[in-house]
Amino acid sequence: MAMIDEPLYPIAVLIDELKNEDIQLRLNSIRRLSTIARALGEERTRKELIPFLGENNDDDDEVLLAMAEELGVFIPYVGGVEHANVLLPPLETLCTVEETCVRDKAVESLCRIGAQMREQDLVEYFIPLVKRLAAGEWFTARVSSCGLFQIAYPSAPEALKTELRAIYSQLCQDDMPMVRRSAATNLGKFAATVEAPHLKVDIMSMFDDLTQDDQDSVRLLAVEGCAALGKLLEPQDCVAHILPVIVNFSQDKSWRVRYMVANQLYELCEAVGPEPTRSDLVPAYVRLLRDNEAEVRIAAAGKVTKFCRILNPELAIQHILPCVKELSTDSSQHVRSALASVIMGMAPVLGKDPTIEQLLPIFLSLLKDEFPDVRLNIISKLDQVNQVIGIDLLSQSLLPAIVELAEDRHWRVRLAIIEYIPLLASQLGVAFFDDKLGALCMQWLKDKVYSIRDAAANNVKRLAEEFGPDWAMQHIVPQVLDMINNPHYLYRMTILHAISLLAPVMGSDITCSKLLPVVINASKDRVPNIKFNVAKVLQSVIPIVDQSVVEKTIRPCLVELTEDPDVDVRFFATQALESSNQVMMC
């Protein structure tokens, strides 16, 4: 048993706890592995700590995950890049465990280390490691190996490169679907490191294998590879090799594959360039928009604006718009909702006339949709609408939709619409707001749900900010103050909350003349909750108003409250008094 100096004691404990029974302590030690390494010095870290960690491979996943992560940034502690190779063995072991997140982290760390290693070390240590993993007995090792080729390949000598390509090709045909999925996922990254002539031959044949895999789960990962490979290939090769695959995928038997295509089609279009997009991908996209499976239509509908942007207006109007019209009356509300969230972006693409002629009716029908999500998605993009069709056309159809949403059964829907009210107010202007929406804002203050009342109080404040104190004095404040006489104390509390929010916006004069008397009056309420909220409001008002008002009005009221029979009221009153003292001292 070695004698440990006092300053080293914490580190000694940290080291011992690498093997503690308590997983939290082990985790703690692993997370501070760099401290341990520095205390041991570079040489002992290489010779003792790293092999020690290498044996620690049957620990809990959390510990292994932390270890995989720490080892990725461990090069400085083992003596720099010339010794980086000592970090490979423990990570290699971690690449074979069953838990996916640990393996992924180990692969990530290996890539990070490999990217810094010297070329001869890569050849001597890293590439053999990749080959060992790729030939691993258990599928877990082979899965991990796929993610390492991108690091190993560039520094390999020619003969080894050929071998690595052959190994990867083997992995693309592995018996285990898990391995093929990993190969499909990493193909793009690996391809980016492969020289052009091999890219066209070797990589494309692997890609072909994957696109024809029996397993849906492999094919749908190959879809992602389309975009990545497309960017690497020359445009004409891309049209020759990738485009047919995409068109095929868009008609795949499996809706999950078509769903991936629908999600990725925009990126694929970018990869293959604008011309083939028109001739080949527009029909494919139209098919996806009309797919039997709602999930596919949802994905396709969500991309409609992005897709239209890379088309010219005529094509969009001729091919896409009819589909959009159909989708606006789709049987699935999720499809309509996805469409509603992007449809307004089509307006600038189409231009004013087609928008008013074609898009507006769709837009209006979505605004009247029976599902609140659809309507909300439209309203949330109102600024875009406004720019194109103008407020008059809009307001006629908008108002009923807003009123309906404002009274929706689900409080989350009401909450969502309240959040848009200030935006609407700024876009629609004072006049429109006064007539139609003012009453709604007051109504929300009396909602049954706290979150709505809270949001409504905030809304009142934001409206006052938007239209200024004068307007608020006329249209908001009297109505709000009226409600302080509501028989239910929870509503009175909402008003107190609204007052405390309004006070800073309204300024000192109005606060003293209008708001403060109401608050002072409320201090005589029979409900203690109101009274201590009065104390809180008064405390928040103190910095706003004049010193004399504090002395004359606020402090006497607070002093009175400090003698209240209720303990909470006394507490908050005392707190408010103390803060008023501090203000006076300043």
Add this chain to the structure above:
Amino acid sequence: MSNGGAIAAVAPVGGPQPLDWKFSQVFGERIAGEEVQEVDIISSIEFDRTGDHLATGDRGGRVVLFERTDTRDHVGLRKDLEKMDCPMNRHPEFRYKTEFQSHEPEFDYLKSLEIEEKINKIRWCQSANGALFLLSTNDKTIKFWKVHEKKVKKVCDVNVDSTKATVNGSIVGSSISTSSKQYIESGRCIDNNFSFPTTGFPSLQLPVVTSIETNLMARCRRIYAHAHDYHINSISNNSDGETFISADDLRINLWNLEISNQSFNIVDVKPANMEDLTEVITSAEFHPKHCNMLAYSSSKGSIRLIDMRQSALCDSHSKLFEEQGALGTRSFFTDIIASISDIKFAKDGRHILSRDYMTLKLWDINMDSGPVATFQVHEHLRPKLCDLYENDSIFDKFECCLSGDGLRVATGSYSNLLRVFGCSEGSTEATTLEASKNPMRRQGQTSSRPLRSLGSLSGVVRRVKGADNPGVDANGNAFDFTTKLLHLAWHPTENSLACAASNSLYMYYA
């Protein structure tokens, strides 16, 4: 196949020779007169893909694992081998490997429901790194288990000896932890401006760990809960290795093995109004090769094949297998006995075997007009359906299984009997085995059927039964409805059967 109902073994006209079944092993054999504990009754049996392992689940929520001993050398503990009579046999032999408590009884306070711990199904998953993985489920919750050998570690050398006593093994961890907490905190404070010499502190040492032996450990890796309103009757792994389904009475959910907090409902047969309910899901299984196909059976006797490629919600089936036009007259029991209790895909994925109360049916998935073969299992019980209904036996859920080569099928019956049929073209093989150390005893008895007067023989042979056995029918066939053989499994590559008779696991080979 029409003579399948006859118990006599008939010499083969064509096809492979009938198998000569021999007793291999029994685990948990009952001593005569021993009371069977309810919790010990086996409720699920499953071989893994290689056939090297066998798992059973019981009503007490336990999972017991067995491993094959005849294929490779074992260096581990051999104490279980002592039980074996002849360890040099070529047929599959298993030994007890380990067991763990998979499920505990629970109470759902929201619905005021007790949730039994009984294991309804076990399914093996892909093994990795020498560790075994399996899914087990009770009525509500599916669990993903990893069983692996863990080194038993002893930490012998540490830096800080806080106990002052000799530091011995693993206790050191817990004893340090309390006293060292404050030092860890202070360690944090000094770290930033603590200067480390480049050579490090030579006095510090890494703990020395010695591992003396390994221990089998079962760890629950994931729990897939709260996705079923009704009782889960099946779970099944997909061939893609990353997903599985779980089926209850009205719904089938699709899970990713790695994601336990969400699942996708792919089949929902719940009617808008529960009063319109006429049919429930009784069993579901993925196709062994095609990741997009799955089959589920219903209480109305139909099997639906669905293609998950077609849509996200598979409420419409792509193929429906049903026997058209019930034979004979319809009766009160027609619907009840039509209910399918289990379906299994053959290994090649071409055929589906189904079990209803009276028969085993083999279906070709390319032929939906009717089964390619029907095997009578319980035809002799037809006159007794009334009694069976009254003692609820008619609702017993017998499982079925196919041999790895697809040439034979098997299912269980009453009196701890199981039936094996040849299903290849022209085969007339039909064997009855009794789950005991002498499986062909029934065979012997039935072959001497002319000696019908020896009806009392059954009373002699069957040691647990009294002479006035009410289950003896006019033919001298004894049927004891309390001893039923519900669960059985066929070894994936060899002719070996594992079946559960109450709390005992019997294994046979041929």
